[in-house]
Amino acid sequence: MSVTGIIGGSGLDKLDGLVIAHRKRVETLYGEPSSALTYGSYAGKQVIFLARHGDDHSILPHKVNYCANLAALQQAGATQVIAVCAVGGIRADMSPGSLSIPDQLIDYTHSRRHSIYEDASDFAAHIDFTEPYCEPLRQQLIAASVKAGVAASTDVTYGATQGPRLETAAEIDRMDRDGCHIVGMTGMPEASIARELGLCYAVIALSVNYAAGREAGPIVMQAIETALHEGMADVRSVLTETLADTHPL
Ligand code: HPA
Numbered sequence: 263m264s265v266t267g268i269i270g271g272s273g274l275d276k277l278d279g280l281v282i283a284h285r286k287r288v289e290t291l292y293g294e295p296s297s298a299l300t301y302g303s304y305a306g307k308q309v310i311f312l313a314r315h316g317d318d319h320s321i322l323p324h325k326v327n328y329c330a331n332l333a334a335l336q337q338a339g340a341t342q343v344i345a346v347c348a349v350g351g352i353r354a355d356m357s358p359g360s361l362s363i364p365d366q367l368i369d370y371t372h373s374r375r376h377s378i379y380e381d382a383s384d385f386a387a388h389i390d391f392t393e394p395y396c397e398p399l400r401q402q403l404i405a406a407s408v409k410a411g412v413a414a415s416t417d418v419t420y421g422a423t424q425g426p427r428l429e430t431a432a433e434i435d436r437m438d439r440d441g442c443h444i445v446g447m448t449g450m451p452e453a454s455i456a457r458e459l460g461l462c463y464a465v466i467a468l469s470v471n472y473a474a475g476r477e478a479g480p481i482v483m484q485a486i487e488t489a490l491h492e493g494m495a496d497v498r499s500v501l502t503e504t505l506a507d508t509h510p511l
Contacts, residue, residue: 265308266505267340267461269331271448272348273468273490275313279498280304290337292329292378296321299338305505310338314345314448323425323447324371329378332455332463342399342462344504346497347420348490349446350428350473350481352438355415358489361496362418362467363403367394368442369450371424376451378458387458394453396462403464406503412496418443420467422450431475445473466500468493 270277282302288295297313304311312331315321335343351357379387400416407414421442423429429437429445437445444467456463470489471481 265310265339265341266508267335267338267343268304268309268311268501269314269335269343269345269452270311271314271346272319273470273494274346274497275315275317275319277304277311279502280309280311288334288337290330290333292333292375293327295330295334296326299334301338305502307505307508309505310335310340324374326448327375328452328455329375332452332459332461333378336459336461340461342396343456344399344403344501345452345463345465347446347448347465347467348470348486349420349444349467350471351469352421352434352445352473352476353443356418356444356469358469358471358485359493360469361407361412361414361493361500362444362469363400363407363414363416364418364420364444364449364465364467365393365395365400365416366419367449367453368419368421368437368440370437371422371450373424374451376454378455389454389457391454391457394457395464399462399464402504402508403466403500406507407500409503409507410496410499412499414466414500415443418467420449420465421445423447428481429474434473434475444469466497468497
C-alpha cells in the first residue's frame with residue numbers, strides 16, 4: 263500500500279499527533295538519510311516521517327543528503343511527499359506566520375548534489391521541470407488549508423539559496439526583481455530530486471521572518487524561533503486536513 267512521506271524542516275523535527283508504529287534506520291544507494299524513518303499514522307492515514315535536519319537538528323541545509331532522504335522515503339513505499347520548509351518573506355504579504363504553497367521556484371544553490379544521475383549518457387536525467395511541484399498534491403494542500411481555515415498564498419515563487427548564512431539586502435532585492443516571493447535554503451535540490459525519482463512532491467512553506475533588508479535592522483534568531491513555534495500549529499492543521507482527505511496519488 264502506498265503511503266505519504268512527510269519531510270519536517272526547522273520547527274518540525276518531530277510531528278506531534280503522529281501515532282508512531284516503529285522507527286527504522288535505512289541505507290540507500292545515495293547513503294544514509296538525515297534521520298531514521300518514523301512509521302506511523304497521522305489523521306488516520308499511514309505516513310512516514312523524516313526530519314530533514316536530523317533528529318537533533320544538527321544537519322545544516324547545505325549538508326543535507328537530499329538524494330538519500332527522498333530515496334529512503336520511496337524505498338519505504340512513499341509515492342507522494344509533503345515537505346515543510348521555513349522561509350523568509352520577500353513579498354510584503356509573506357509576513358512572519360503566513361503560509362504559502364509555492365507553485366514555482368528559482369534555484370540559487372550550488373555545490374550540492376543536484377541529481378541522482380551521474381552518467382552523462384543517461385537521457386532520463388533531463389526531467390521536465392516546467393512545473394516543479396506536483397499539482398494534484400498542491401491542490402490537496404490548498405483545499406486542506408481552506409478546510410482548516412488557514413490562509414495560504416498559492417501564487418508563490420520559492421527562491422532557494424545556498425546558506426547557511428542569510429542573504430544580503432542586495433541579494434534579496436535581486437531575488438525580488440527575479441520574481442521570488444519567499445526565500446529558503448532547503449527547497450532545492452529537494453524538489454528536482456523528487457521529480458527525478460518520480461515522486462509527487464509539494465511544499466508547505468511557513469514564513470518565519472521578513473527577508474534581509476525588508477525590515478530595518480538585522481534578522482533576529484529569537485524572533486525566528488518564536489515564529490516557527492507559533493506557525494507550526496497552522497502547518498499541522500493543514501497536514502491533518504490533507505491526510506484526512508488523502509489517498510496517496
Ligand atoms: N533566508 C533563507 N532561508 C530562510 C530565511 C531567510 O530569510 N528564513 C528562514 N529560512
